[in-house]
Amino acid sequence: MELHVVKSGDTVHQIARRYSTPVDDIIFANQLQNPSALSVGQALVIPNNETRRTVRRGDTLYSIARGHGVSLQRLIAANPQISNPNRIYPGQMVSIPTDGRQMREIIVNGYATDAADSTLNAALPYLTFLSPFSYRSDLLGNLTPTFNLNTTLSGGHRAANLLTLTNLLEAGGFSSQIAHAVLTDQTVQDNFLENAEALLRQSGWYGVNLDFEYIYQFDRESYNQFLRRLAERMHQLGYIVVTALAPKLSDGQQGLLYSAHDYAFHGQTVDYVVLMTYEWGYTYGPAMAVAPLNMVRQVLDYAAQVIPAGKILMGVPNYGYDWTLPFVQGTAARSLTNIDAVTLAGQAGAGIQYDQTAQSPFFRYYDGDGRQHEVWFEDARSLRAKYALVNEYGLAGVSFWNLNRLFRINFMVLESMFHVEKVL
Numbered sequence: 293m294e295l296h297v298v299k300s301g302d303t304v305h306q307i308a309r310r311y312s313t314p315v316d317d318i319i320f321a322n323q324l325q326n327p328s329a330l331s332v333g334q335a336l337v338i339p340n341n342e343t344r345r346t347v348r349r350g351d352t353l354y355s356i357a358r359g360h361g362v363s364l365q366r367l368i369a370a371n372p373q374i375s376n377p378n379r380i381y382p383g384q385m386v387s388i389p390t391d392g393r394q395m396r397e398i399i400v401n402g403y404a405t406d407a408a409d410s411t412l413n414a415a416l417p418y419l420t421f422l423s424p425f426s427y428r429s430d431l432l433g434n435l436t437p438t439f440n441l442n443t444t445l446s447g448g449h450r451a452a453n454l455l456t457l458t459n460l461l462e463a464g465g466f467s468s469q470i471a472h473a474v475l476t477d478q479t480v481q482d483n484f485l486e487n488a489e490a491l492l493r494q495s496g497w498y499g500v501n502l503d504f505e506y507i508y509q510f511d512r513e514s515y516n517q518f519l520r521r522l523a524e525r526m527h528q529l530g531y532i533v534v535t536a537l538a539p540k541l542s543d544g545q546q547g548l549l550y551s552a553h554d555y556a557f558h559g560q561t562v563d564y565v566v567l568m569t570y571e572w573g574y575t576y577g578p579a580m581a582v583a584p585l586n587m588v589r590q591v592l593d594y595a596a597q598v599i600p601a602g603k604i605l606m607g608v609p610n611y612g613y614d615w616t617l618p619f620v621q622g623t624a625a626r627s628l629t630n631i632d633a634v635t636l637a638g639q640a641g642a643g644i645q646y647d648q649t650a651q652s653p654f655f656r657y658y659d660g661d662g663r664q665h666e667v668w669f670e671d672a673r674s675l676r677a678k679y680a681l682v683n684e685y686g687l688a689g690v691s692f693w694n695l696n697r698l699f700r701i702n703f704m705v706l707e708s709m710f711h712v713e714k715v716l
Contacts, residue, residue, distance in 0.1 A: 293708045294338040294359035295672050298330045310348060311338045321700055323631045331637040333644030335653070335671040337704050347384040353377050360388050361676070361708045397711040398682060399689035401501075401534070401566060401605055403456070404696055406439055411698040416449035418703045420713050421534070423501045425694065426456035427491065431473045433483035435491065436462075450716040452498035454534060455491055457484075459504050466506040468548065475507070475514040485525060492531055498715065499532030499563070507552035516557045523561045532563040539569045539591040539607075543598070559599030566691040567595055570609035575624050579615035579666040583608070584650035585677050592685050605691040608678055610699055612669025617656075629697040633669035644671075651677040675705045682710070689713075 296307055304327045308315040319327050321339045330336075338359075345356070353374070357367040368377050370389035380386070401421040404412055416422065427435040438460065459470040473480045488500060502522065507515055523533045535558050538549040545551070558565050569588045573580040588606070595604055612633045613625040628636070637644050640657035647654060654668045682690060689710075692702075706712075 293361070293704050294340065295676075296336045296338055296359075297673075298332055298334040298336065300332050302330060303328075304330065307336065307338070311340065313338050313340055321704060323698070323700055325631070325635045326638055329635075329638035331634065331642060331644050331655070333646065333653070333655070334634055334637070335644075335673050337672050337701050339704065343388050344385055345388065347380050347382050347386060349382050351380065351382075353380060353386075356386055356388075362389055395709070395711055396683065397713045398687075399564065399605060400706070400712050401454070401564075401689070401691040402695040403691070403693050404439070405694055406696055412695055413449075414698055414700065415692075415695045415703070416451045418706055418712050419449070419451040420689070420715060421454045421498065421501075422451045422695075423454040423456045423534075423691075426458040426460065426503065427488075428458050428460040428462070429470055429474055429484055431470055431480070433474055433480040433485075433487060435484070435487045450714045452715050453496065454499050454501040454532075455488065455495075455497040456501040456503060457488060459506070466504075468506045468508050471504050471507045471515075472511055474504075475511050475518045481518060481521075485522065488522075489525070489529065492526075492529070497531070499534065500526055501534040501536065501566075503536040503566075505536075505538065506548050508548070509546075509551035512552040512554060515552050516554055516561075519558065519561055533561075534564045534566060534605075535562050536566040536568055539567055539587075541590055541594050555595060556598040559603060562603070564603050564605055564688055565595075565599060566605045567591060567607050568693070569607040570693065573613055573625075573668050575613070575627065576622070577625075578619040579613070579617065579625070579654075579668065581647065581650035581652035581654070581668045582612060582670070583674075583678070584647075584652060585674075585681075586649055586651075588678065588681065592681060592687075596685050601686040602688050604685070604687045605689050606678070606681060606687055608675070608690050608692050608702075609670060610692050610694060610697050610702065612667060614665055614667045617664040617666055628667070628669070630669045630671065630699050630701070631697075633667050634671075636667065646673060670699075670702075672701050672705050675702055676709070679705065679709050 317339050357364045366389050370387045399420045402419050403423045403425045405425050424439045461467045474484050526533050537553045540550050570583040573582045615625040637655045642655040642657040644655045652674045653671045656666050
C-alpha cells in the first residue's frame with residue numbers, strides 16, 4: 293500500500309498509470325463515489341503488494357519510505373546499490389523491505405451500534421473483539437439490548453464478542469442515577485451481575501466491556517469496589533473484563549466525565565481499558581479535529597504512567613463533523629462519514645488541507661445559502677499518525693467507534709502496519 297495526495301490536475305486514470313495499479317482497485321479501496329471529482333489535498337491509498345518499485349519523477353527515498361510505511365533507515369539499508377540516498381533517478385529500482393515495517397500483533401476492538409449491519413462483514417477480519425453497543429442497565433439492574441441481535445455476530449471471522457454493558461437511558465444519553473444505583477445498592481448490583489452472567493452463559497460471549505459514563509464524583513470509590521467485584525467474578529468464570537474510560541490528563545481532572553474514572557485502579561483490575569481518545573471536536577462544540585494527535589498524545593502521556601501500556605486500547609474515531617460558521621453556542625454540527633466528507637469536498641470544489649499539529653484533514657466550503665462550513669474528518673494520513681502511537685507507547689492496540697460506517701482505507705492502513713491478534 294502507498295499513499296498519494298492529490299495535486300491540481302490529477303485524475304484517477306493518471307494516478308493509476310503512475311502506480312501501475314488498476315483504476316478499479318483505486319476506486320474500490322478509496323470508496324470513490326465520484327471518481328471524476330477528486331479534491332486537491334485528498335489522500336488516496338494505492339493498493340499494491342510491491343516488494344520492488346521503479347523510481348518515478350518527483351520521488352525521494354523519504355517519500356517512498358513514507359508511502360510504504362517503512363522507516364527511511366530500513367529503506368536505505370535494503371538498497372546498498374544506491375550510493376547517494378539523496379540522489380535517486382527515475383527508472384531506478386528500489387527494493388521495499390517488507391520485514392522493515394513494525395508488524396506487531398495488536399488487539400483491535402470495535403463497537404457496533406447495529407450488529408446486523410452488513411458493513412460489519414468488511415470489518416470482522418480486522419478485529420480481535422466485536423463489542424455490540426449495548427446492553428443498558430435500568431435502575432433495578434435489569435439489562436436490555438439496544439441493538440439488533442438477529443444475526444451471528446462474528447460469523448466465521450474469529451472475532452470474539454464482548455458483552456457491552458452501559459448506564460444508558462432508553463431515550464439515549466448516559467444516566468448518573470442508573471450508575472449510582474448499580475454502584476451503591478446491593479440488591480440492584482446483585483441483580484445486574486446475575487443478569488450479566490446469565491447473558492454471558494447463553495450467548496457465547498468472550499467477556500464484558502463495561503462503559504459506565506457520567507458517574508457522580510462521590511461514586512468514584514463505589515465504582516472501584518464494584519469493578520473489583522465484577523472482575524473477580526468474571527475472571528473466576530473465565531471471562532475477560534474491558535472498561536471504557538474518558539480521556540483524562542491527570543488523576544484529579546474534574547468534571548462528570550472524568551472524576552470517577554480511576555485510571556490506576558482500572559489498570560490494576562481489568563484486562564484492557566479503552567481510552568476514548570476522541571470527541572475534542574464534538575456535536576455542540578466549535579470546529580476542530582475530532583481526535584487531534586497532540587491531545588491524544590497528552591492523554592497517553594498520563595495513562596501510560598498509571599496503566600500498564602500492554603492493557604491500553606487507544607480509541608480511534610470513524611467519523612467526522614460538519615460545522616456551520618461562525619460557531620454559535622447551542623448549535624449542532626452534523627456528523628458524517630469519512631467517505632462522505634471527501635465526497636462533499638469534491639462536490640463543493642474545496643481543497644482539503646492537513647493540520648500538522650492535529651495531524652488531521654479539514655476543509656471549508658460554502659453551502660447554497662452562502663453559509664460557510666468547516667469539516668474535520670479522518671484519512672489515511674491521520675490514521676497512520678495515530679497508529680504510530682501504538683508502537684511509540686507500546687500499547688496493546690486500538691478500539692474503533694464505530695464500525696457501522698464502512699471505511700476501507702482504515703483497514704488497509706491498519707493491515708499495512710500491524711497483524712491483528714485473534715483469540716478464537
